[in-house]
Amino acid sequence: MDRLLHHELRAVLSAFAALALALTALGLVRGFSAPERPGALALYLGGLLALLVGWTLLKATRIKWFSQVRDFERAVPSEGAEGALPTDRLLRDRPFALRLFVPYLALGTGTALWEPWALGVLFWPALDWAGQAALVAHWERRNGLLLWRGRVASRPWELSVSRRPATRTASGARPG
Template sequence: MIRYVHHQLRGTSVAACVMVVSAVVAFGVRGIPEHDGKSWWVVGLFVAVGALSGAVSITRLNWVGEVRDFESALPLANPVAALPAQDPLRFRLLDVDYLATMGVVIGVPTLAASLLWHPAAAFYPLVSATEWLMRAARAARWERRHGVLLWRGHVEEQPLGKGQFLYSSQRPTP
């Protein structure tokens, strides 16, 4: 189980790492692009698409918004046994498996586009990073407003299906 906000922040950090690696390789091979309007327009487009996607995902709209999923979250039956012993974000901001998976899913196309098309394409992970950051902010606001912590994962005692939202109180029970 992982706290939903932490999962989104991990995704943002992975997207930032993929973007940095892609930019270093693309700028090393093709050189830093000249100061033209095209480069900044592409970067602005990536941020705008990510912001639009993030804005849609933090609404109450059916099938695309996540707020309804937050509100349908169920309480953890035994929070002490189900929750991790330590805060996973504090000790592992970059999950190696997640980094490897997203490096292939996002990194390879980004690197290919930045080498074949334009070096500014190395900033494509800004789309995902912006959306994930907006989701994390919305979930943190929802948690604060409701006084609970939102978790996502699978608990053996509560067979609800993988990916079910669960919540626990902010303070662990003794």
């Protein structure tokens, strides 16, 4: 099983690393010059960011076809004797998704060399995953639960929840 938050953060890190390499390849091939119209680039990125914020806020609602919160609330409880699954090192052990990085790098490099503006299309999923990670983190903190994916190997998209493990204090002892 994989924590949904860690899955989203892994996707964000992999996509941004691939896009950074694609932009580097673009710079090496076409040169590292400033854009001809910097105002247009700022307007483009600002519009993309505004659309993403609106999309993320739409997913945070309970509207039937857009809501991610409804999916989180329908997650089934995970079976565990203690009710809380270990979360300490999941992201640190696997911070990178190679299955996403390689195709994203190939597509990003090809897109950047063909038309640099089209690379913004690949920023959308990366920024969407970042928004999804923020939404998951907010929901987990608000509800005191952890969201997991992959409880059933044949249906990795299916979500489950577990209790948040007790936090440690500065002295290392568990409260309570």
